[in-house]
Amino acid sequence: MDAKQQQSTMRHCPFSPGTIGLSADHQHYEQDEWLFETNRSHILNSKCTSSFVCNKTRASMMKMAGDDQSKNDADQQQQQHQSTGTPRKSVAEYLDLKRRVYYERSLCDYCKYDLILSMAHLPDMTYASNHLRLVHKQSGLVIEFNALDALAPIVIKSYGLPVGLKVSASEAWLRARMNCEYTQNVCNADFDWTFSTDYSGTIRLHSLDKSSSPMEAKELREDEPPLSEWIIQPTDERIDLEKLKIHKQINFFDEIELFEDELADHGVAQCSVKIRVHPDCFYILCRFFLRVDRVFVRYFDTRLYHEFGSEYLLRERSQHESTVADLNLPVHTAQALLIHPQELFGHVPVKNLLVDKIHLSQIKLN
Structure with missing residues (x-):
C-alpha cells in the first residue's frame, strides 16, 4: 500500500471512536x-479548566x-483526599465511576480523572486523550489502551516499592522538603508514588453501528464470564520474538505515550x-517502566500478537524487577543502560509470566 492509499484509508475508517479530546493527530x-x-x-x-460548570455538575x-452534602462539604472532601493520600477502590467501584463520569460532557478532563481515580497526585505528564484501539469487525471485539485505565x-x-x-x-531528601505537599503525599502509605501499573489493555464488545452510543459498549472484566470462561x-x-526481529514490510506503526512522571527527580x-x-x-507492546535511581527497576509488559486469518490472539503478560545492586551491570555501560529501558530490559530477571489466547471465534458463540 502506498502513502496516498494509506492516508485515504486513515481518513475513511468506518469505526467511530467516541473518546474524549480527539486531536488532529488521529490516525486510522x-x-x-x-x-x-x-x-x-x-x-x-x-x-480544573471550567470550575463554575464542573462544580455545578459535581x-x-x-x-x-443520594448524597446531600453541600458544595462546601464536597470541596472539603476533595481537598482532604488530595492531602491525605489516594483512597483504594475495587474494580467494581472504579468501573461504576467510569460509567457515570467519563462521558459527562459538562465536566473537564481533569475533573473526570479526579472523580474517577481520586488520586492524591496524578503523573506529571498524563496524556488523557491518547489511546491505541483495535477492533475486530466480525466479532465486535475492541481492545484499547488508554491513560485512564492504565492508571x-x-x-x-x-x-x-x-x-x-x-x-x-531519602532521609536528606525528606528533610529538605518537610513542608512540600508532594513529599507529604509520598510519605503516605496510601499513595503509590511509583505509579506502578500492570495494565494489559481494556476489552469491550461494541457494535460498529455509528448510531450507537459509546456508553452502549460492554466493557468486560477478566475475572468474569465471558472472558474468564470462554x-x-x-x-x-x-x-516467537525471534520471528518478529526479521526485517519485513511495516504497513502501519505508531507509539503512544500514556503517562510519565520523573518521581521528583529521583527516577522515572x-x-x-x-x-x-x-x-x-x-x-503490540504495552510497557510500564519504573526506575528509582540507584535503587530499583521494574517492568510490566503486555505483548499481543495475531496472524491474520487465525482465530485467536496470543497475549503475554510479564513482570520483571530487580534492585539495581543485584543487576550486576557492566561498569562501563551501567549508567547508559539504566536510562534506556529497551536496552536494560534483557538484564532484568522475570518475576511473573502469564500467557493466554484471546479466542475470536468464541466471541461469536457467546
Missing part, C-alpha cells in the same frame, strides 16, 4: 478484519447519587504502547 488504518486507531494529544491540565451528580491499577492494587526499599538519599484461556504457546515512571502491523500479522 484498516487491514484484513481489523481496524486500528491511534490518537495523540497534549497532557492533562493540572487543575454537585448535581452527588445529589443524584486504574494504581488505586486498585497499589504495588509500590518492595518492603524495605527507600529512595536513595474467550481468554491459558496456553503453552509463546510469541512511564507507560506507553506501540503497534506494528505487517502484511501477515500485527504486534
Whole structure:
C-alpha cells in the first residue's frame, strides 16, 4: 500500500471512536478484519479548566447519587483526599465511576480523572486523550489502551516499592522538603508514588453501528464470564520474538505515550504502547517502566500478537524487577543502560509470566 492509499484509508475508517479530546493527530488504518486507531494529544491540565460548570455538575451528580452534602462539604472532601493520600477502590467501584463520569460532557478532563481515580497526585505528564484501539469487525471485539485505565491499577492494587526499599538519599531528601505537599503525599502509605501499573489493555464488545452510543459498549472484566470462561484461556504457546526481529514490510506503526512522571527527580515512571502491523500479522507492546535511581527497576509488559486469518490472539503478560545492586551491570555501560529501558530490559530477571489466547471465534458463540 502506498502513502496516498494509506492516508485515504486513515481518513475513511468506518469505526467511530467516541473518546474524549480527539486531536488532529488521529490516525486510522484498516487491514484484513481489523481496524486500528491511534490518537495523540497534549497532557492533562493540572487543575480544573471550567470550575463554575464542573462544580455545578459535581454537585448535581452527588445529589443524584443520594448524597446531600453541600458544595462546601464536597470541596472539603476533595481537598482532604488530595492531602491525605489516594483512597483504594475495587474494580467494581472504579468501573461504576467510569460509567457515570467519563462521558459527562459538562465536566473537564481533569475533573473526570479526579472523580474517577481520586488520586492524591496524578503523573506529571498524563496524556488523557491518547489511546491505541483495535477492533475486530466480525466479532465486535475492541481492545484499547488508554491513560485512564492504565492508571486504574494504581488505586486498585497499589504495588509500590518492595518492603524495605527507600529512595536513595531519602532521609536528606525528606528533610529538605518537610513542608512540600508532594513529599507529604509520598510519605503516605496510601499513595503509590511509583505509579506502578500492570495494565494489559481494556476489552469491550461494541457494535460498529455509528448510531450507537459509546456508553452502549460492554466493557468486560477478566475475572468474569465471558472472558474468564470462554474467550481468554491459558496456553503453552509463546510469541516467537525471534520471528518478529526479521526485517519485513511495516504497513502501519505508531507509539503512544500514556503517562510519565520523573518521581521528583529521583527516577522515572512511564507507560506507553506501540503497534506494528505487517502484511501477515500485527504486534503490540504495552510497557510500564519504573526506575528509582540507584535503587530499583521494574517492568510490566503486555505483548499481543495475531496472524491474520487465525482465530485467536496470543497475549503475554510479564513482570520483571530487580534492585539495581543485584543487576550486576557492566561498569562501563551501567549508567547508559539504566536510562534506556529497551536496552536494560534483557538484564532484568522475570518475576511473573502469564500467557493466554484471546479466542475470536468464541466471541461469536457467546
